[in-house]
Amino acid sequence: DQTPSIQNKHIRVRFDPVTGLISGIDNLEKNLSLPVTHNFYWYTGSKGDYRSGQTSGAYIFRPVEGKPYPMAANASIYKVQTAMFEEIHQNFSSWCSQVVRLHRNQRMVELEWTVGPIPLADSRGKEIISRFDTPLKTDGLFYTDSNGREILQRRRDYRPTWHFNQTEPVAGNYYPVNTRIFIRDGKFQLSVLTDRSQGGSSIEDGSLELMVHRRLIFDDGRGVGEALNEPGEDGKGLVVRGKHLLFLDTPSASGQLHRLAAEQQYMAPLVVVAGGTGAAYRTS
């Protein structure tokens, strides 16, 4: 394709033909179009520095750099198109890939990511994030949920109840994301639902990131007594797979969308299988 894309009657996701990365999302019903760049990145876990001997570990997120490394400049992609859904498979590296999927009637974009096993051959612990960059003027504000209930406004480098001196520009702005995180301006709201609790933030205006996986080589000295470095069944490290659901809508309409979808995530339909074709059903 000249401009690879997937779409249904509600949403279109555009991809950059050169890089294979998501380049924009269009809400076709509301005629909203937002340039969105998405990629995976990783922060290097700290092994302590001149400011503090604190290392990154199970309790502590303390990246070395203020800016994470991109997983890849390009993702190789291929498209699967059927009458029921369209999806683009992105391969970022040998240990990071994603399927961007649109079902026929869904108003959200499904991002199914697979990350791991995180390589440690360079002796650097890594904390992997999925990041969306937009031109939204968010003025340092972003929103996360409080255990799936109240949505709390977060402001970068700020705490509402005391004078806050920020010493960790990345970790100091991370918040728990139990079900959702969003950024918005007057016209657009970009919301992401998670399928599990993760850490998330908006380190720069218009940007939104979620930590999806981490593997570290030092204990952080907070009591756990071991590094967060589970080798998994094959000794290479854990592979994790999860989903992010992405909505683009107006701020006034987004609440209804993400609340209903989050409810359906939390109380997802249960699928049970039985052999044979006898219909297990009574009309009563």
Place this chain on the structure above:
Amino acid sequence: AGDSATLKRAVAVAQHHDAVSGTEKQNVVYDYAKRLAGGWDKCQVLVANALSILTGTKQNFAFCNNLNISVCPQTESLSAFTVTVYNPLGRPVSSVVRLPVNGSVYSVSDARGQTVPNQVVAVSAVTRRVRNGRGYAVNELVFEASVPAVGFTTFTVSRQQPSTGAPGPSDQTPS
């Protein structure tokens, strides 16, 4: 006999702050996982018993615990099976069901015997890799399930012989 108390106990143990935030030792991770898996095992029996009573039939219900990596021994090996979808929400929902299968053509019908549109697509290369030898499904059967509020609906799935010249699973040739 199924019960929910085992899972209740396991979840109660996992309310410890180390379990919630993932700051426990690896051995403790294994223990939490074992307790939760044991609890879910007993709950599966409970759900199967409940479905048997509600449907008025006795079947060996199976739960596909590894659907995220397209592994389900029952749907992979059976040529005919039923899929019951239970919706715990207080409103009707429409949900997309994806099941690992080895056939390339399937017929899906709903509880009223109406044909449900479905699609068979090849399992992605990444999924095959992360399965790490578990499961052999080469395809995924996809269909949309409309389920009533706080209720369930059942679909009947039968593997069909592909007719000559009919298109197979959607091609995933890189483009």
